[in-house]
Amino acid sequence: MSEGWNEADLLGLLTHGPSIGSGPGLAMVEIGPGDDAAVVELQENRYSICADLITENVHFDLEYFPLRAVGFKAIAVNISDLAAMSSTPLFATVTIAAPKSLDLLDLLAGIKSAAETYGIAVIGGDLSASNTLTVSVTAFGINNRSAMLRSCALAGETIMVTGPLGGSQAGLKVLQSGQPQNEMETSLANRHLFPVARVREGEALGRIGTRAAIDISDGLLIDLWRLCDASGVGFDLSEVPIAAGATLDDALSGGEDYELLFTTDDPQLVARTFSEEGLLPPTTIGRIVADVGSRTLYGELCTPKGYLH
Amino acid sequence: MSEGWNEADLLGLLTHGPSIGSGPGLAMVEIGPGDDAAVVELQENRYSICADLITENVHFDLEYFPLRAVGFKAIAVNISDLAAMSSTPLFATVTIAAPKSLDLLDLLAGIKSAAETYGIAVIGGDLSASNTLTVSVTAFGINNRSAMLRSCALAGETIMVTGPLGGSQAGLKVLQSGQPQNEMETSLANRHLFPVARVREGEALGRIGTRAAIDISDGLLIDLWRLCDASGVGFDLSEVPIAAGATLDDALSGGEDYELLFTTDDPQLVARTFSEEGLLPPTTIGRIVADVGSRTLYGELCTPKGYLH
Numbered sequence: 063m064s065e066g067w068n069e070a071d072l073l074g075l076l077t078h079g080p081s082i083g084s085g086p087g088l089a090m091v092e093i094g095p096g097d098d099a100a101v102v103e104l105q106e107n108r109y110s111i112c113a114d115l116i117t118e119n120v121h122f123d124l125e126y127f128p129l130r131a132v133g134f135k136a137i138a139v140n141i142s143d144l145a146a147m148s149s150t151p152l153f154a155t156v157t158i159a160a161p162k163s164l165d166l167l168d169l170l171a172g173i174k175s176a177a178e179t180y181g182i183a184v185i186g187g188d189l190s191a192s193n194t195l196t197v198s199v200t201a202f203g204i205n206n207r208s209a210m211l212r213s214c215a216l217a218g219e220t221i222m223v224t225g226p227l228g229g230s231q232a233g234l235k236v237l238q239s240g241q242p243q244n245e246m247e248t249s250l251a252n253r254h255l256f257p258v259a260r261v262r263e264g265e266a267l268g269r270i271g272t273r274a275a276i277d278i279s280d281g282l283l284i285d286l287w288r289l290c291d292a293s294g295v296g297f298d299l300s301e302v303p304i305a306a307g308a309t310l311d312d313a314l315s316g317g318e319d320y321e322l323l324f325t326t327d328d329p330q331l332v333a334r335t336f337s338e339e340g341l342l343p344p345t346t347i348g349r350i351v352a353d354v355g356s357r358t359l360y361g362e363l364c365t366p367k368g369y370l371h
Numbered sequence: 372m373s374e375g376w377n378e379a380d381l382l383g384l385l386t387h388g389p390s391i392g393s394g395p396g397l398a399m400v401e402i403g404p405g406d407d408a409a410v411v412e413l414q415e416n417r418y419s420i421c422a423d424l425i426t427e428n429v430h431f432d433l434e435y436f437p438l439r440a441v442g443f444k445a446i447a448v449n450i451s452d453l454a455a456m457s458s459t460p461l462f463a464t465v466t467i468a469a470p471k472s473l474d475l476l477d478l479l480a481g482i483k484s485a486a487e488t489y490g491i492a493v494i495g496g497d498l499s500a501s502n503t504l505t506v507s508v509t510a511f512g513i514n515n516r517s518a519m520l521r522s523c524a525l526a527g528e529t530i531m532v533t534g535p536l537g538g539s540q541a542g543l544k545v546l547q548s549g550q551p552q553n554e555m556e557t558s559l560a561n562r563h564l565f566p567v568a569r570v571r572e573g574e575a576l577g578r579i580g581t582r583a584a585i586d587i588s589d590g591l592l593i594d595l596w597r598l599c600d601a602s603g604v605g606f607d608l609s610e611v612p613i614a615a616g617a618t619l620d621d622a623l624s625g626g627e628d629y630e631l632l633f634t635t636d637d638p639q640l641v642a643r644t645f646s647e648e649g650l651l652p653p654t655t656i657g658r659i660v661a662d663v664g665s666r667t668l669y670g671e672l673c674t675p676k677g678y679l680h
Contacts, residue, residue: 113464117501155422157507192426198466200509
């Protein structure tokens with residue numbers, strides 16, 4: 063381990079393995095590390111809990127990333143994890159390590175804006191000086207219904223996503239090359255800076271009994287790969303909805319779209335439910351196959367692409 | 372705000388003010404930011420939640436601070452906050468931002484060791500590369516009894532602490548000057564590296580109805596100051612228990628001792644309860660007075676000393 067590490071190696075210790083520790087809390091853990099959020103069973107009620115951090119020069123560059131967006135996004139990426147569990151967001155804690163020279167009011171305004179957007183209470187936090195800006199959020203949501211897990215996809219199910227992909231990556235490229243020049247570029251940039259977590263979609267999916275879902279944070283292929291690994295299945299990807307202004311590669315591997323990817327045996331029920339609830343229509347992108355080694359894009363075997371922090 | 376910030380200015384936005392945000396979670400917040408942990412009322416059950424981070428070159432220097440201790444301490448300081456609420460620890464989430472060159476196995480071993488020491492389940496986390504090592508923990512505990520608050524100290528009550536103070540600061544000085552040379556220096560260094568959170572003391576205090584407490588993280592004077600500010604009272608400090616090997620200044624201002632400071636109208640009941648439960652005897656250090664401006668040490672007016680990150 064001394065030559066460095068990558069996320070895949072080490073996340074296992076905190077995020078793939080069994081919950082570490084002991085005591086009465088351990089017995090209350092229904093779903094431990096490895097899904098979008100943990101689920102703890104507290105007497106009659108079930109809650110999902112997740113933790114994600116974003117850090118300077120890895121997740122954002124302050125040259126083009128406003129502090130307000132840092133605060134907003136730190137919350138939103140956690141809310142997206144709750145949405146992928148069909149959990150209704152309730153609370154969050156926020157810790158900030160930041161250079162003393164930074165004006166944090168914009169960062170805090172972004173946190174407040176996200177808390178209002180997603181209807182959550184920020185119930186605690188901590189702040190420290192540091193050389194590098196890091197914002198860490200732990201979010202809590204209630205599950206009145208079964209949680210949607212990465213491990214529950216079944217062969218024959220239809221794979222759907224809640225919206226077109228690649229917009230966030232295209233927006234990142236706009237930001238890296240300077241100011242947005244027109245309405246579409248502004249819209250793409252905002253997609254990257256102020257991601258939309260699909261809370262109502264996650265709630266609706268849980269209500270109609272959807273069992274498998276993941277949010278697309280690292281890229282369609284890599285996140286679908288993770289879901290299929292967890293479920294012991296393969297996939298046949300026949301359609302990739304590309305956001306206006308994005309490329310196929312952005313859509314497959316860009317990441318940070320925070321759309322929900324889910325599987326269902328009744329895509330028409332999903333479409334009807336989304337329509338009834340005034341949600342954007344979901345898109346069918348392929349189907350789950352039984353052979354765990356059979357993972358195809360447009361009929362060709364593929365490998366996951368995406369970025370690992 | 373553009374010339375820099377200090378913790379006192381900005382923590383208010385996340386940790387002194389009302390919970391920010393909206394939605395159903397807000398109505399479940401019984402105690403929001405500003406105490407050692409938040410308390411949320413989830414139907415019949417009450418939980419405390421707190422979040423603290425530790426970061427390189429502010430809270431520790433990797434020159435003398437082993438990674439195992441970084442992991443242990445990140446958990447322990449949060450458990451100490453729960454103890455100060457009389458909350459029994461259940462779960463934690465952990466996020467780590469770390470340079471790629473660091474061998475994180477020791478850090479994770481420290482986290483695991485603390486989770487076992489305090490009987491908690493680590494239920495989720497995140498890991499990212501960063502220039503600076505930052506470990507952020509959110510901890511959750513259950514309150515079967517009323518939480519002990521900073522705001523509930525009453526004039527006439529006796530002020531007590533769970534143990535002698537200054538050992539952590541003395542240990543820091545040992546570490547900064549090289550390797551410990553004898554058993555006492557090793558013990559002081561360990562006091563700094565592997566702090567003991569007073570969970571059983573906090574539980575016992577809550578059971579006998581203790582209403583006001585704080586954990587000593589930034590220093591006796593500054594933490595007592597905070598408790599008295601929150602309660603609108605003053606204090607008369609007549610005794611300062613100094614850890615063997617430490618100075619009076621270490622005890623007053625060193626911080627990171629993680630002993631509990633609490634107030635009581637029945638110090639004998641506290642002493643008897645601690646004795647019955649096999650806990651170390653608590654020490655009376657003074658009493659709470661009604662005049663909020665009367666804050667004295669050995670009969671002289673004093674000001675808070677301690678460090679703010």
